[in-house]
Amino acid sequence: MNSETVKAGFIGTGVMGKSMALHLMKEYKNLYVYTRTKEKAKAILENGAKWSASPAEMASNVDxxxxxxxxxxxxxxxYFGQNGILENGKKGLIAVDMTTSKPSLARKIYNEADAKxxxxxxxxxxxxxxxARNGTLSIMVGGDEDIFERxxxxxETFGGNIxxxxxxxxxxxxxxxNQIAIATNMIGVxxxxxxxxxxxxxxxxxLQTISGGAAGSWSLSNLAPxxxxxxxEPGFFVKHFIKDMGIALEEAERMELSLPGLSLAKQLYEELQSQGAENDGTQALFKLWKE
Incomplete structure (x- = not known):
């Protein structure tokens, strides 16, 4: 895709999306943004992005x-409904959902989109x-391989391991x-x-000693400090991590797979949430251990 002529769109400018959209804009200047709270897109709009009034408007306009x-x-x-992306997207549109969501929903979106x-x-x-800030995200992609290549x-503007x-x-x-590996590791950290x-x-x-040995992990190096x-402060919200663990346990049950470590992690995070920490970062699990 020609970075000078392609029209790109970005929906969702929270903790992650804001930085991702700013990185995308460095290469793809013709960027449109939408978020339910326009104020959250202020920094991106001030850098030259254009505002879309709705997902439907964006989908009918961008590539x-x-x-x-x-x-x-x-x-x-x-994605769905009269004002959604699929009902209003132009033919040939590439729509990429980067939300951590259900595999079954990804397949449903793919099938309905393909028909249109x-x-x-x-x-x-x-x-x-x-x-997200450093533009080094790991990106895990499903769909048609030729569309992935396009x-x-x-x-590559905001990812390092794609x-x-x-x-x-x-x-x-x-x-x-990925989330299963993080969940039990966070307990260990x-x-x-x-x-x-x-x-x-x-x-x-x-921390300096053990992070350089066999105990080393991203969470130990980045969240333990x-x-x-x-x-x-949230890099990733407790409430969203609980959502992810719930999806993983639901998928595991469907596959008749027992994941006791993940179940324990979810219970601990739900206890943390009950204490009012749902909008904290996942490192707030540390609060559960008191002197």
Missing amino acids: VLFTIVGYPHDVEEI GIHTLDAPVSGGDTG AKPLF RYHGKAGSGQHTKMA CEALVYARKAGLDLEDV RMIAGNF
Whole structure:
């Protein structure tokens, strides 16, 4: 796609979407944005993006659009119905949903879009607010491979590790595997810090030592320092992580698969949510362990 002539669209400018859209604009100047609260798109509009009044308006105008919203029901609202993307999108449109959502919903969107001559990809991301700001997100893509190849140059503006995983829904399944790995790892990160603190160790020194060994992980390197500093601002919301774990457990049940570690992590995060921390970052799990 010619970056000078292609019209791109971006729906959802929250913690992740804002940075992603700004990176996209550096290469693709002809960018349209929409979000339910226009104020959240202020920084992007001030950088030269154009405003679309609705998903329907955007879909009828652009060549490729990205959506990254909160929940599967938000995705359904944007894609289906009289004012949705699929009813109003022009033939040949490429619509990429980057929300972490249900694999079954990704397949439903793909099938209905295909019948209307619209191409869709499911492409959830990992890397948090840091990866979004740095343009280094991991992007997991499902859909038709030829459409993935056409969209890849746009992915490259905000992604560093971009992989095609197969038919529609495969990107969402890969993201579920990602979230399962993170969920139980977060328990380990918290317990390691609590143990070190109880033993009277310097947490910064411990973190520098163990993060470079076999215990190393993204969460240990990027979120443990925030835990130590008492910084629970969201890079990824607790409420959205609980949503993701629920989807993964639902899919696991459908496949007759038991995931006790994930079940425990979800229970702990729900306890955290009950304490009023749903809008904190996932590193706030550390709050559950008190002296």
